[in-house]
Amino acid sequence: DAGVTQSPTHLIKTRGQQVTLRCSPKSGHDTVSWYQQALGQGPQFIFQYYEEEERQRGNFPDRFSGHQFPNYSSELNVNALLLGDSALYLCASSLVGLAEGTQYFGPGTRLLVL
């Protein structure tokens, strides 16, 4: 049973560029959440997708957007990259939504913005 997978593992971009990160949830899970983790800090919630809709959003600007596909996989898009967007981006999947059940995390995508 495959766990949560993310691609790519590492990415280098320059300021102003756009980036797309991808996540496939654990088999049987229908909800995907995205987190940003800066160095030395805990992850911060970006948003959550369920039934192809954004259910909840953290305190992140509109430059951060996402999508969920019918097969429950998800993308995180970041436009107009800033140096401060450099971080580890984590995807987590769960079965019944944010408030219930264990969230399973992927290995993350490390983004470096130069």
Added chain:
Amino acid sequence: KQEVTQIPAALSVPEGENLVLNCSFTDSAIYNLQWFRQDPGKGLTSLLLIQSSQREQTSGRLNASLDKSSGRSTLYIAASQPGDSATYLCAVRGNDMRFGAGTRLTVKP
């Protein structure tokens, strides 16, 4: 706004010691609390999940407790091993999921 604090930020112990990691949160209106382990540069591995109606959960050498009224949780690690070296994060689920900054644990052989 929920705030989650973990103390200490870093901890170094000799192998074999029992240790306690602390997590405190400001808003007791939570659904559950989860403890994670994170190895350097890696994703998060779930260790224990405590629902708001529960007081503790145990898995092997790990025991996590929850006192919702005081806004505290502890993670107890028995007979620590070098392989336990990692950053331990607690996360509180209310309206969203809030993480502490973690405790970086080093267990020396």
